[in-house]
Amino acid sequence: MAGLGAASLLAGWRPRLEGAVPEPLGHPSLAPFVEAARDDLMSMDMRGVSEIPVSPYDTFRLLHHPQRDYKGLENYPMRWERRQEMDWALFTDVPPGGLWNGVPRNQLTLSPAHWMELSAYPLAQFYADQGKDQDPNDLIIKQDLVAYYHAVPEKLGLASRMNEGWTVSSITPGGSEDGPLFHLIATRVSDGVTKELSANFVIYAVGPRTIKRRLDVPGEFDQPYISRHYDHWDDYPGQRVMVVGGGRSADWAATELHDAGRDVTYVMRQPDERHLRLIGNSQHLPYYIRLQSILDGESRSIDARYETTVKSFEDGGRVVLQGDSGEDVVEVDHVIIEIGAQPDYELLKPWGELSLFEGRDDYRLQVPQLKVHDHSFESIDIPGLYPAGYLAENLGISVLGMHATCFPIVADIERKIASRG
Numbered sequence: 028m029a030g031l032g033a034a035s036l037l038a039g040w041r042p043r044l045e046g047a048v049p050e051p052l053g054h055p056s057l058a059p060f061v062e063a064a065r066d067d068l069m070s071m072d073m074r075g076v077s078e079i080p081v082s083p084y085d086t087f088r089l090l091h092h093p094q095r096d097y098k099g100l101e102n103y104p105m106r107w108e109r110r111q112e113m114d115w116a117l118f119t120d121v122p123p124g125g126l127w128n129g130v131p132r133n134q135l136t137l138s139p140a141h142w143m144e145l146s147a148y149p150l151a152q153f154y155a156d157q158g159k160d161q162d163p164n165d166l167i168i169k170q171d172l173v174a175y176y177h178a179v180p181e182k183l184g185l186a187s188r189m190n191e192g193w194t195v196s197s198i199t200p201g202g203s204e205d206g207p208l209f210h211l212i213a214t215r216v217s218d219g220v221t222k223e224l225s226a227n228f229v230i231y232a233v234g235p236r237t238i239k240r241r242l243d244v245p246g247e248f249d250q251p252y253i254s255r256h257y258d259h260w261d262d263y264p265g266q267r268v269m270v271v272g273g274g275r276s277a278d279w280a281a282t283e284l285h286d287a288g289r290d291v292t293y294v295m296r297q298p299d300e301r302h303l304r305l306i307g308n309s310q311h312l313p314y315y316i317r318l319q320s321i322l323d324g325e326s327r328s329i330d331a332r333y334e335t336t337v338k339s340f341e342d343g344g345r346v347v348l349q350g351d352s353g354e355d356v357v358e359v360d361h362v363i364i365e366i367g368a369q370p371d372y373e374l375l376k377p378w379g380e381l382s383l384f385e386g387r388d389d390y391r392l393q394v395p396q397l398k399v400h401d402h403s404f405e406s407i408d409i410p411g412l413y414p415a416g417y418l419a420e421n422l423g424i425s426v427l428g429m430h431a432t433c434f435p436i437v438a439d440i441e442r443k444i445a446s447r448g
């Protein structure tokens with residue numbers, strides 16, 4: 028997702044400011060920076076802005092969305108035109124949209140649809156292009172969101188430089204002082220064919236969920252009744268289903284399976300007050316209203332097991348649990364493990380130990396993030412490498428924020444290329 032946002036800027040799409048400086052950016056210390064760059068917002072003095080101190084990413088977040096609600100296409104302060112394209116390529120193992128390709132089929136977003144958009148192609152424009160009568164202020168369902176991301180490359184003319192179905196399998200320092208900074212190997216997922224590349228800059232947008240977490244208990248990978256991913260309730264056979272997790276993905280699975288008539292055992296490490304707080308804080312979302320009402324004692328509820336861990340998965344669907352009051356064995360037809368994932372920093376190993384920051388946000392996602400320079404989002408450890416999306420220090424989960432980091436990143440790259448002549 029963040030990679031796609033960066034790609035649109037690398038491809039030459041540039042915003043200018045239409046009308047007055049938006050009110051949230053109107054502070055006398057900030058507004059002159061925005062005003063001075065009105066014809067090419069990415070030429071803004073990002074270092075000056077970061078010394079105010081305001082994060083350039085916050086500045087672009089507010090330029091994209093000066094207010095919470097969508098107010099019509101004509102009210103966006105940023106207007107777009109295509110200028111000169113840079114020499115770029117994007118490699119991704121899955122189709123555009125990143126992790127959204129893999130979230131449950133009917134999953135609704137946490138935020139309004141238009142917060143999930145890339146600014147060069149507003150979601151309202153996509154709805155209009157598709158003849159869809161949908162409100163960008165509403166939540167958006169996974170299928171529609173992914174359809175939007177899949178439409179972006181064609182709409183913005185990015186497709187020819189996108190290498191879909193390729194994994195970047197190695198990144199190493201370039202070697203010579205005046206040569207390219209990075210040497211990369213990409214491997215085609217379908218047949219293992221490789222290609223080698225060199226680059227002066229790498230935007231590292233591998234996402235927060237590249238390596239799935241493990242329970243590390245017996246049977247986790249060899250019992251046939253276990254799925255490590257949830258898509259839709261009718262994918263899983265049997266009446267008795269256990270969900271292991273406790274975050275938003277597991278909440279979604281437990282709620283949907285319950286409403287499909289299954290008997291759900293929901294196993295979580297966390298204490299009940301922590302889970303109930305998340306549910307209580309999420310009552311603006313229809314699926315959390317539903318989960319609350321299920322747990323609030325409908326006659327047929329979810330069997331929620333708090334402060335409980337799995338000890339082992341035995342033959343015949345027998346799951347051994349360890350709770351406060353000792354061991355318990357539950358018999359099930361199917362188990363779904365949704366315990367989250369971590370970003371993959373293995374590719375950066377050649378640079379030694381990285382300066383990491385323990386990122387957490389209001390939505391309870393935790394991710395180790397790379398420390399960056401405030402004005403450019405360039406890694407403080409690896410010159411020329413820019414963590415994008417949720418991987419950059421202090422970024423929250425929202426697409427709105429991660430998309431906004433792409434502006435200072437690409438502006439910094441552009442400036443460095445220009446200064447080298």
Ligand SMILES: Cc1cc2nc3c(=O)[nH]c(=O)nc-3n(C[C@H](O)[C@H](O)[C@H](O)COP(=O)(O)OP(=O)(O)OC[C@H]3O[C@@H](n4cnc5c(N)ncnc54)[C@H](O)[C@@H]3O)c2cc1C
Pocket residue numbers: 028029030118119120121124125126127130135136137138142143193194195196232233234235236237275276371415416417418424425426427429
């Ligand atoms: C269930 C869920 C609900 C969410 N709801 C919201 C919401 O409502 N609002 C909101 O703003 N945000 C939401 N988010 C957060 C946000 O949408 C995601 O975190 C966002 O998609 C992350 O974007 P990204 O570009 O950092 O990573 P990703 O979308 O994960 O993209 C990274 C891509 O890189 C690929 N990749 C990784 N390694 C390699 C490699 N070596 N070579 C090639 N490709 C590689 C990955 O397969 C992945 O496709 C949600 C997240 C989740 C999990």
